[in-house]
Each structure stands twice: as C-alpha cells, then as structure tokens.
Amino acid sequence: MVAIPSRHKSLALLAGVILVQVLLLAVQIKRDSHGRLIRVWAVGAVSPVERGGNWGLGKIRGIWNHYFALQGTQRDNEALRAENDSLKLALAGLQGKAAEADRLAELLKFRKSQEKVPMLISRVIGASAGTASRTIEIDRGERDGIRRNFAVITPDGAVGKVIETFRDTAQVLLLTDKEGGAGAMILGSRMQHVVGGDGEPSLVMKYVPNDDSINVGEHVVTSGMDKIFPRDIPVGTVSEVKAGNPFKQIRVKPAARLDRLEEVIVLLSQEPLAFANDAASQNAPAVSAPANSSAATPSAPTVKP
C-alpha cells in the first residue's frame, strides 16, 4: 500500500473538512434549518459568561462614573446650584403673584357684594418710616376723590382712616396707632365703647367699667358713632379681659391683618356694608341702617371706581 505524504494528508483533511461544512451549508439551505442544536449548545455555554461580564461591566461602569469620572461634577454642581437659586427666585415671584391674585380676587368679590357702596380699591405702597407711628401710604389720592377721615377697610375688617391726602397718594392711620381708634360695640350686648391702639399689634378697648360684662371671644364691630366707619364692620375679637382701676383692661385682636396689608378698600361714604360671611353678620342684622347718615357722610365727592 502506498503511503500518503504528510502534506497530502493535511490537504485531504482540509478538503474533507471543507466538504463537510459545504454539505452542512447545503443541508441548512435545503431544509431551512439553522443547526439549532449546535447553536443552543454554543449560546448556552457563552451566555452565562456574557451575563457575568455584563454584570461586571455594569459594576465597573458604576464605580467609574460615581467615584472616578467626576472631573466635571464640581462645575455641574455649581451650574445646578445657580440654576436652583434662580428657580427659587422665580418660584418666590410666582408664589407672590399667586397670593396677590388671590387677594385681588377676594377684594373683587367683596367689591361686587357691595355694589351700592362707593369705594376704591387701593394698593399699599409704603409704611411709616418710624416705629412710633403706625401708618401706611396708599396709591390713591385727591385726584381719585379721597379726602381726610375716609374709612379704610379690608374684606376682613376695619383698618384705619385717611389722615392726609396728596395728589396721587394718601396716608392712612391704622387702628393700632396710639392716635388711632374707632367707635365700637360688642356684637352680642351692643355695648358701645372706644377701641384704639397703644402701639402694640393688638387693640385696646378703652373706658369699660368693671361692672360691664365682656368675655374673651366676643366679637367687636364698629358702632358708627365716630362718623368715620359705617356700623357693623368687624373690628376684632376680645382676646384678653382683666379687671383694672377704674376700667377694665381689654385687648382685642384685630379682624384685619394690619401687619401685612397690601391692598385696602377706601370707603367713599358711610353707607353700611354687609359682611355676609363674617360672624358678626351671622349674629346681627345683615344690613344696618346708616347711623347719622346725613352727618356721617364725609364732605367729599364720591367717586366710584
């Protein structure tokens, strides 16, 4: 038998191996099969390693991104902080506008409920420069028909009175000023007293004899006797009652938020108002007759907004 040279052996092997693979290809084409078994084995052997590699790569990538590749983080952090600050400012501005819109809506609602009463809605543009007095400055003046001693209120209650007018602005003395005050009465008993300020945030009900029965929690409204405020505008709630000599010491928490006024209503007449939603109006007649109506109306033109 003739021995086959080694070189020819490998050539024969090459031809055989290629032939087998060509047949394999031909079988796949003919039967439209894809050698599923071999693929399943191969993929089954490799996929766990791939999964492990994927897990390891994910870990390495996470460690790299979170602990090493941080050269831009400081810059990004500063940029984000700056953006955060500007967004906070914008948010504060929007919150302020939203609160202003709420207040104006409340004023408008109040204005609509008092259509027969001439009044002006005015914006507070300043406050007293010193702590000795409690006044505010509003953006309406003589040109708008505002005169001295006009009552100033909010939908919550009495605020004060106009003490000085200018062409386009006016100054308002708050009830809490030492010189401020209003004729008031206890809503339930209708006992009339004077309410004024002493420089503190709360009001003082003055000259109440010890014999008069006044309790904490009672509502105080304007009496109309001062010829400035119409009757039955909420002034506040009795917050403290102490016996004194010769008069009781009674403090009243103001109904209006006198420490944070931004918009107010200037009443151009002393016609009574109806505070429909107020506790005062729930216990008292909704609309009161004008007190001393002829004398109460200030001698100023009534300008409707």
Place this chain on the structure above:
Amino acid sequence: MNDTYELRGGESHIEVHKFYPGAILGITILALIFQAAVPVYIPRMEILDLPLLVTIYFGLSRRNPSTGLLLGMVIGLLQDSLSGPTVPLGLYGIAKTVIGYLASSIGSRLDTEHPAARFSLIMAFFVVHQAVIVLTRRLLLAQPEPWVNWALLIAAAVNAVVGVFLFLLFDRLRRNS
C-alpha cells in the same frame, strides 16, 4: 526570536511552539466572548475579528496544518453559532478552516515572528478570509457581496495592527521547549 529557531549544520529548523495547558482553549473562548459581547457596548469594536486573529496566531505557532485547520474549523463554527440565525453554520467555519490551514502551512516555511511579517500576514489572511466568505455567500448562498472595498482594507489594517500587539501578548503564554 532566538528561542524559536535552531540552526543545525547550516539548515534552519523552525521550532514548533507549545503552550501552557488550557491556553489555546482559554484564549479561544475569550476571543469568542469578546466578539459576541463587546460590540454590544462599543459598536466600533465590530471591526475586529479576534477569532480570526487567534486562528492565525495558533496556526503560525503550531505549524501543523491538520491541527491548524481543525482549530480554525472549531473556532469558525462556534463563531457561526454565536452569530445568530442569519449566519448559516459553516460560513465562518469554512473561511477559518482555510485560514488555519494556510497559516500553519506558511508558519512552517517562513519567519513569522517579526512584527512586520506578522502585520503583512495578518492583512493578507484577513483579505483571504473575507474573500472566502464572499465566495461562499455568492456561490453557495446566492447572496451578492462586494469583493473589495475601502472598509475591507481599513478593517484589514486595523486587525493587523491589533494583531501585532496581541501576538506579543500571546507569546508570553508559550512554554519553553
């Protein structure tokens, strides 16, 4: 290079390299996994054909045509298996069988240790490998494929550069005879 050649009486005897146990199997598996997994994360790495480089390297080192073509066949069939149903079993198998045979045949006749020789051989083998694939696709699968384009030449050059450095790494796995 001295450890790979033995000069006896003026005739050059090219040394057949042996490797540490498991080196061929380990490198083959790693190359296949690399080829199957890395392009998922780095698509540009698709240009590399590590199974081909492994086939060429062990073909050139072992210098036994039978072993080379069988190793090429196994690597090629495994690459086919991992390439999805669009690649029929045998496409890479045939190409790598041919490359395994050629590499081991040439390795027994030429100096394949010098980086320049390796670069040239890898480029040539890459082009031949692609030519066999195109031929198989055209003749057996009736799939029209371009013979030569710039992408093929660039891929050949890239694989050759990577192969030169990779082969230096593989050389460290040789067992001194």
